[in-house]
Amino acid sequence: MISINPLQVFLWAFRRRERDVVNLYNSLSPLMQLATDNNMLNFGYWKNNPADPLGAQNELCKLIGEISDLDSANIVIDVGSGFSAPATYWKSQYGNINITCINTNFQQLVLSTKLVSNNISDMKENSYALLQTDDIRFVNATSTSLPISDSSVDRVIALESAQHFRPLSQFIKESKKVLKNNGILILAIPVIKIPSKLASFMKLGILSLTWASEHYSLDYVKTTIIRDGFHIDETQSIGPYVYEPLADYYIKNRKYLREKILKKYPSYLENILYRSLLKMKQVSQKGIIDYVLIKCRPNDINQE
Numbered sequence: 001m002i003s004i005n006p007l008q009v010f011l012w013a014f015r016r017r018e019r020d021v022v023n024l025y026n027s028l029s030p031l032m033q034l035a036t037d038n039n040m041l042n043f044g045y046w047k048n049n050p051a052d053p054l055g056a057q058n059e060l061c062k063l064i065g066e067i068s069d070l071d072s073a074n075i076v077i078d079v080g081s082g083f084s085a086p087a088t089y090w091k092s093q094y095g096n097i098n099i100t101c102i103n104t105n106f107q108q109l110v111l112s113t114k115l116v117s118n119n120i121s122d123m124k125e126n127s128y129a130l131l132q133t134d135d136i137r138f139v140n141a142t143s144t145s146l147p148i149s150d151s152s153v154d155r156v157i158a159l160e161s162a163q164h165f166r167p168l169s170q171f172i173k174e175s176k177k178v179l180k181n182n183g184i185l186i187l188a189i190p191v192i193k194i195p196s197k198l199a200s201f202m203k204l205g206i207l208s209l210t211w212a213s214e215h216y217s218l219d220y221v222k223t224t225i226i227r228d229g230f231h232i233d234e235t236q237s238i239g240p241y242v243y244e245p246l247a248d249y250y251i252k253n254r255k256y257l258r259e260k261i262l263k264k265y266p267s268y269l270e271n272i273l274y275r276s277l278l279k280m281k282q283v284s285q286k287g288i289i290d291y292v293l294i295k296c297r298p299n300d301i302n303q304e
Helices: 006-015 018-036 053-067 085-093 106-113 168-178 197-204 218-227 243-252 254-262 267-285
Strands: 075-079 098-103 130-133 136-140 153-159 179-192 230-237 289-298
Touching: 018 053, 018 254, 018 267, 053 085, 053 153, 053 179, 053 243, 053 289, 075 085, 075 168, 085 098, 085 136, 098 106, 106 136, 153 168, 168 179, 168 218, 179 218, 197 267, 218 230, 218 289, 243 254, 243 267, 254 267, 267 289
Parallel strands: 075 098, 075 153, 098 136, 153 179
Antiparallel strands: 130 136, 179 289, 230 289
16 A cells, blocks of 8 residues: 555645655656556547547647657657656657657656666766667756757657646746757647636636646746747647546546555545546536647747
């Protein structure tokens, strides 16, 4: 049984500082892995009726790859890369790309490599340490200070991670700095459709606590992107194909999933997860939350 202090989890979710988010993911990522039977950490894209979470998560990765024009890219960075499962998927589909996974979560980064060597054991947290295997590199760094050469990257992707970046504007500025003149920035991000923080807090209910990220509004995200030197090529709203079918999958399979979860986690945690999914479905149906894909380019793009 995994021991979790509920008060500590509440404080991490409430404060949402970088270290708090790392601690939260280290404590709760195994819960997501149990529920999905894989190492993907995104909600998935359920439009084409995938059979399970992994199928939906691969569909989301596929959609991101298409929108990002990865078939014409070479150097790609995945910021907030989790266990690097999306990067592995993209590498399998676009063999010519070279991917750098950037993650402030050192534990996730080391697990991503699936290596046990002196190189890993010698890595020190926040040292910008580097590992490489099969054209995927792993760098321990923060989204607001990318240790990447200026104007060297074709694509910057933040797949369901930018909602944690504080301040978001600093990540946008860093992305502009490292992107080539004709590069592309892609965000796949959960957003709030209500601009007032107090109103969103009241409307979200239990999600105000269990949605452990910044509750950025869509207007704020788009305004920040434009203000910090990008123009937006495309915005796709896919919330109905994310939240509601994910909740439906859990509800349909709750008995099986609950049994798996209770082998490692206390029952109250599964109850909170279930109630949160029900609320997520409800506020999605009401249009209070959405999930958007935003494709943007630097303003000073060379048109020649």
